[in-house]
Amino acid sequence: MKNNLENTEKTITVKQIKSVARRPAIQNEYLKGLGLGKMNRVRVLRDTPGVRGLLIKAQHLIEIVEVK
Template sequence: MADKKKIGATIKVKQIASPIRRNKVQQLYLKSLGLGKINRIRELQDTPAVRGLITRLQHMVSVVE
């Protein structure tokens, strides 16, 4: 059985690259994470959907904590 996360588990995501000259879909993924400018940090709930977006944007974002 998979490990269940805590109800209030969060993850901090930091944007490290610019969305300029990127695919439009990747720009939309950044917007859905609440990012858009370099060095912005967002605290999001740790869900499989957020984890999936982070893996698709692993060249543009990093997990701070």
């Protein structure tokens, strides 16, 4: 399944670089939607409009490592 994801669709690799401690609860929900939640966690996500929206909302907490 992983090979199909990498070969057929664009992907974005995202890393969480800041904690959600002392931040509004909605920002924690954004990170959960991206599959993150703990520091230095890395996820490979499909490049969809929904994911892009979450990336914009949480841009101060994450780092986009790679776009394929």
